[in-house]
Amino acid sequence: MLQSGLAHAEIRSELAHTTFETTLQNGLKVIIREDHRSPMVMTQIWYRVGSSDESGSLLGISHVLEHMMFKGTNKVPNDEFTRLSRIYGGSINAATFTNYTNYYQLYPKNYFPMALELEADRMTNLLLRQQDFEPEIKVVMEERRLRTDDNPRVLAFERFKWIAYPTSTYRQPVIGYMKNLQHIQLEDVKKWYRDWYTPNNAILTIVGDVDSQSALLQVQKYFGDIPARKIPPRNNVSEFDHVGYRHMELNLPVQVPNLFMAWNVRSLVTAPNPQDAYALTIIRSILDSGISSRLQDRLVRDKKILTALSVSYDPYSRGDSLFSISALPVDGISLQEAEKSVQAEIDLLKTELIQHAEIERVTTKFVSNLVYNQDDIAGQSRMIGNLEINGLSYRLMDQLPKYFETVTPQDIQRVANLYFNRENMSTLYLTPTPKSKAP
Incomplete structure (x- = not known):
């Protein structure tokens, strides 16, 4: 008892x-x-x-x-x-x-x-x-x-x-x-x-x-005997939709130019339709999950426009999230050209339904990694805590695989059109500090 x-x-x-x-x-x-x-x-x-x-x-x-x-x-x-x-x-x-x-x-x-x-x-x-x-x-x-x-x-x-x-x-x-x-x-x-x-x-x-x-x-x-205390209110972490295109340019001591692109999107907590967050997670894997993923295959290996890239998205945040891409262009490729090439791949998700074979391959790999990462007690504890602290339930961790497997080509296209638009977008061009000219 x-x-x-x-x-x-x-x-x-x-x-x-x-x-x-x-x-x-x-x-x-x-x-x-x-x-x-x-x-x-x-x-x-x-x-x-x-x-x-x-x-x-x-x-x-x-x-x-x-x-x-x-x-x-x-x-x-x-x-x-x-x-x-x-x-x-x-x-x-x-x-x-x-x-x-x-x-x-x-x-x-x-x-x-x-x-x-x-x-x-x-x-x-x-x-x-x-x-x-x-x-x-x-x-x-x-x-x-x-x-x-x-x-x-x-x-x-x-x-x-x-x-x-x-x-x-x-x-x-x-x-x-x-x-x-x-x-x-x-x-x-x-x-x-x-x-x-x-x-x-x-x-x-x-x-x-x-x-x-x-x-x-x-x-x-x-x-059990530690007393509860009143806690302050937390800051609001919701974000505006369609706030307008934003752009920043910086000169810092990097070796090569860097491109950053980000879109304001919803998380599993804030999305009116949870399927949006599952679809955004699969889109991240479609674009960047190994050498066969779209951006790696098409822009790094085939067209040699980028030397490296990374795509990130956190579906479990208690507030609204970012879908972000960072990339390093090949020498001789401008940041504008690199951005245009990445944007073209994003736009394909809006206009062309992804093939069932591709989404099945990507989803299977993602779900396998999700399950594998929870195989030890540290991974399980991390997932339980991360879900709970962000306002979700630990029960979700054992249901996530089947939810991700429900993402369809139509979900991908709908979500791409919903979020990946210019009014939701921010870009950063980071370029090397200009070398000072000798007097």
């Missing part, structure tokens, strides 16, 4: 895994998936706060707090959290994104209760001290320099997002700007921690060699 602190729960058996879901009285959502193939347990906690929730002079503060979360509590001081993981054969890490901040611990199953105890302790008892903050904010600044300021392509895309997302806070960089990092104070971090790090703003996922009922009792033991 479950303790009284637990709300209604449900156990389901899917793909040979038992998955258990419940919510504690303090609002902490708990999802446990049993996987007994190896004696390991992955524990992840996902907080509903990320860079899109920031504003004003505090851009980057979610990432700063992520760093500070490893600086200890009275119970586990200084670097003891990291030292314990080494002693007991564990692996720990964390990441900040637009929609969330998550922390994971992977341990042999005997030490799974310790992982819960450590995570619950720093949810409420984190020591935020000036002596830790001063060197750590410098670490974050250096990370900004290395990953963004000294990487022209990353810096260019960071700036490009301000026209690609004209209204959504998704345009804000996860790491913040240097001017923000220079002005964030310890008191700001303390307030961010109090505002957002509370059980009613978190999801705990546990995947591995555990018994659901026993694991849940451990969760209740360590997290």
